[in-house]
Amino acid sequence: MVNNRKLRRNIAKKTTNPRMKKILISQSNYIPWKGYFEMISKVDEFIIYDDVQYTKNDWRNRNKIKTPNGVNWITIPVRHRLSQNIKDIKISDPKWNLKHWKSLQTNYSKAKHFNELKSIFEPLYFLRNESFLSEINYAFIKAINAYLGIRTTITRSSDYELKGDRSERLLYLCKQAKASTYLTGPSASNYLDETLFQQEQINIEWMNYTNYIEYPQLFPPFDHGVTILDLIFNTGMDSIKYFIQTTSS
Numbered sequence: 001m002v003n004n005r006k007l008r009r010n011i012a013k014k015t016t017n018p019r020m021k022k023i024l025i026s027q028s029n030y031i032p033w034k035g036y037f038e039m040i041s042k043v044d045e046f047i048i049y050d051d052v053q054y055t056k057n058d059w060r061n062r063n064k065i066k067t068p069n070g071v072n073w074i075t076i077p078v079r080h081r082l083s084q085n086i087k088d089i090k091i092s093d094p095k096w097n098l099k100h101w102k103s104l105q106t107n108y109s110k111a112k113h114f115n116e117l118k119s120i121f122e123p124l125y126f127l128r129n130e131s132f133l134s135e136i137n138y139a140f141i142k143a144i145n146a147y148l149g150i151r152t153t154i155t156r157s158s159d160y161e162l163k164g165d166r167s168e169r170l171l172y173l174c175k176q177a178k179a180s181t182y183l184t185g186p187s188a189s190n191y192l193d194e195t196l197f198q199q200e201q202i203n204i205e206w207m208n209y210t211n212y213i214e215y216p217q218l219f220p221p222f223d224h225g226v227t228i229l230d231l232i233f234n235t236g237m238d239s240i241k242y243f244i245q246t247t248s249s
Contacts, residue, residue: 022181022205025049025157025173028086028137029059030076031144031227034243035185035209040141041150041244043183047173048141050087050134051157054080060089061133063227066219067107071226074100078133087158089133101125104229111218113236120147121229144228148240167193174202181205215242 024043028050029036040046054060062075077093101122108114124143130136134156142154160176162169170192174182181203184192189206197204214222215235231239 020180021045021178022183023047023174023177023179024183025170026185027052027060028134029063029141030061030133030137031063031140031229032059033063033225034212034228034231034239035207037144037148037150037228038243039183039185039207040145040152041148043152045153045155045177045179047160047177048134048138048154048156051085051162054078054084054086054089056080060086060137064223064225065103065107066217066223066226066230068219070219071223072103074103076100076133076136087132087134087156090131091133091136097125097128104233108218108230108233111233112216114233116236117147117233144232147232166191167196171196171200171202175200183207213242 022043023045024039025047026036026039026049028048061078062073064071065074076091076096078089079092080089104121105114120143124140128136128139130139138154145152145154155177157173160173163172170182174197179202182197183205185207186209192204194204209224212224214224215231215238217223217230217234228239228243231242235242
């Protein structure tokens with residue numbers, strides 16, 4: 001049996017040695033999946049990478065939910081221009097929040113923990129007045145972290161100086177943040193220049209998403225790749241044992 005209290009202590013624990021600091025740099029996403037939050041829980045600082053070009057039909061402004069008719073997307077409508085950075089993307093429909101909450105309520109009202117969690121997530125939708133996508137994403141990420149007991153420091157790439165190409169920018173962020181280790185996802189292997197990090201004695205750790213276990217989920221078949229709200233609505237405080245990969249017993 002996994003001890004949830006022990007897991008919450010572990011994900012809240014931060015590096016005490018000032019020479020050892022692990023960071024994550026990842027783009028701003030809307031209500032991301034559980035793997036995103038596991039990565040956040042494993043580092044001392046999470047830098048939201050919003051000074052990069054917005055990508056259409058990506059995770060920046062949308063995510064997947066379970067429905068009786070299969071997996072569906074819920075999308076925040078935005079206005080964007082070519083080469084516009086994520087931090088500058090504005091919302092195009094001020095009523096997006098009402099539509100999204102209605103979709104969540106329709107599809108998750110029978111989830112075991114939906115009613116008890118309405119007091120946390122309903123205000124996040126109904127009290128939103130931000131004009132910028134990245135601000136909305138930040139608000140949800142921060143609230144979900146708080147619920148899960150993740151105390152990782154969150155900053156933004158706009159808080160730092162950026163220079164160089166793709167790998168050099170990431171390396172320069174790591175150096176400014178005084179990182180000893182950079183945690184990244186497996187897709188970064190397609191572009192990341194590991195030699196640059198080795199030269200600066202910054203270790204690279206690669207996230208592995210292959211060991212997740214299934215949880216009680218509505219509307220079979222099971223799907224790991226949906227928003228973490230699916231996990232939270234279905235399992236409540238037990239969410240931690242399903243998104244933190246552990247060998248603890």
